[in-house]
Amino acid sequence: xxxxxxxxxxxxLSATSAALLASAQLVAxxxxxxxxxxxxxxxxxxxxxxxxxxxxxPIPVHSHNDYWRDVPFYTGLSHGCASTEADVWLYNDTLYVxxxxxxxxxxxxxxxLESLYINPILDVLKKQxxxxxxxxxxxxxxxxxxxSDQTLYFxxxxxxxxPETWNAVVSALQPLRDAGYLTTLKDNKTITNGxxxxxGTGNTPLDLVGPIADRDYFYxxxxxxxxxxxxxxxxxxxxPIASDDxxxxxxxxSDTDPVFTDEQLNTLRAQIATAKSRGIGARYWDTPYYxxxxxxxxxxxxxxxxxxxxxxxxxxxxxxxx
Ligand SMILES: *[C@@H]1O[C@H](CO)[C@@H](O)[C@H](O)[C@H]1NC(C)=O
Ligand SMILES: *[C@@H]1O[C@H](CO)[C@@H](O)[C@H](O)[C@H]1NC(C)=O
Ligand SMILES: *[C@@H]1O[C@H](CO)[C@@H](O)[C@H](O)[C@H]1NC(C)=O
Numbered sequence: 001x002x003x004x005x006x007x008x009x010x011x012x013l014s015a016t017s018a019a020l021l022a023s024a025q026l027v028a029x030x031x032x033x034x035x036x037x038x039x040x041x042x043x044x045x046x047x048x049x050x051x052x053x054x055x056x057x058p059i060p061v062h063s064h065n066d067y068w069r070d071v072p073f074y075t076g077l078s079h080g081c082a083s084t085e086a087d088v089w090l091y092n093d094t095l096y097v098x099x100x101x102x103x104x105x106x107x108x109x110x111x112x113l114e115s116l117y118i119n120p121i122l123d124v125l126k127k128q129x130x131x132x133x134x135x136x137x138x139x140x141x142x143x144x145x146x147x148s149d150q151t152l153y154f155x156x157x158x159x160x161x162x163p164e165t166w167n168a169v170v171s172a173l174q175p176l177r178d179a180g181y182l183t184t185l186k187d188n189k190t191i192t193n194g195x196x197x198x199x200g201t202g203n204t205p206l207d208l209v210g211p212i213a214d215r216d217y218f219y220x221x222x223x224x225x226x227x228x229x230x231x232x233x234x235x236x237x238x239x240p241i242a243s244d245d246x247x248x249x250x251x252x253x254s255d256t257d258p259v260f261t262d263e264q265l266n267t268l269r270a271q272i273a274t275a276k277s278r279g280i281g282a283r284y285w286d287t288p289y290y291x292x293x294x295x296x297x298x299x300x301x302x303x304x305x306x307x308x309x310x311x312x313x314x315x316x317x318x319x320x321x322x
Contacts, residue, residue, distance in 0.1 A: 281308025
């Protein structure tokens with residue numbers, strides 16, 4: 001039995017997702033992963049064209065260090081995570097994705113942004129947007145069959161030199177762009193939600209995102225610095241989600257009630273409110289993961305206070321929260 005948090009769900013979920021989440025139970029993540037993997041390997045026995053992710057309920061969770069998982073992207077997808085991330089390194093015009101281990105020495109030729117993320121995402125979206133005699137105009141369904149209007153946030157964490165690497169990322173998105181699957185900004189004012197919302201983080205240069213009036217990528221602004229001059233003009237048009245380091249922002253928190261001191265709670269509320277006033281969702285990474293009691297108490301408080309995404313490494317555990 002899964003217990004709903006007392007808080008309303010965050011704005012990153014589409015209205016349909018939020019309603020479903022409030023009324024339904026999650027199907028176990030493990031069997032979903034098996035379903036996803038079985039279907040990745042070419043079975044034609046679909047019960048209906050878009051049932052690839054059937055039964056998976058989107059949850060407002062960021063699959064943290066997703067590229068470390070044995071099966072990147074699909075593991076987060078099978079748990080319903082509305083958000084995922086990859087660390088990318090540019091070498092000889094190819095974007096490599098880090099795996100478990102130490103920085104450069106853990107890179108391998110086979111693990112690229114294209115092979116681990118772009119192609120699998122495209123593959124899932126093609127399954128969710130089939131051409132059948134019943135489809136009269138092209139669809140733009142998202143990765144979740146239960147909630148086709150739910151976007152997948154995809155954070156791309158630039159590890160090598162910002163400008164070169166970011167330009168390579170923008171080029172690497174071309175297959176998703178050609179298929180019309182990306183969330184776009186037009187004339188610096190109109191957002192059109194697509195199945196995938198790209199957010200540059202790490203070394204991504206703000207000046208290669210913010211000033212551009214027509215684009216299909218966004219920027220992960222620093223949540224605790226939104227009042228600084230540099231970020232004063234940042235709204236959801238630039239940064240749909242802003243993030244910050246939990247430990248650096250709050251220091252240590254208590255593992256007995258109350259988790260936050262009054263001062264910490266004021267900081268948390270001010271940061272979330274400042275973000276919300278500009279249409280931006282809040283996310284903290286580097287939240288405590290141990291002891292479990294503390295990890296869970298922090299997740300619960302963050303949800304109650306209205307963060308947009310929880311950051312989680314243990315996806316089975318976080319799924320229990322919804
Ligand atoms: C990059 O290219 C150079 C020159 O062709 C080659 O020596 C080097 O091994 C390549 N590095 C990677 C990571 O592919
Ligand atoms: C687009 O809007 C942002 C603020 O959201 C601004 O900084 C930028 O200069 C604008 N770009 C153009 C081309 O007008
Ligand atoms: C940002 O500035 C506004 C206006 O002064 C203030 O109300 C808000 O609390 C500030 N936000 C943060 C996170 O300090």
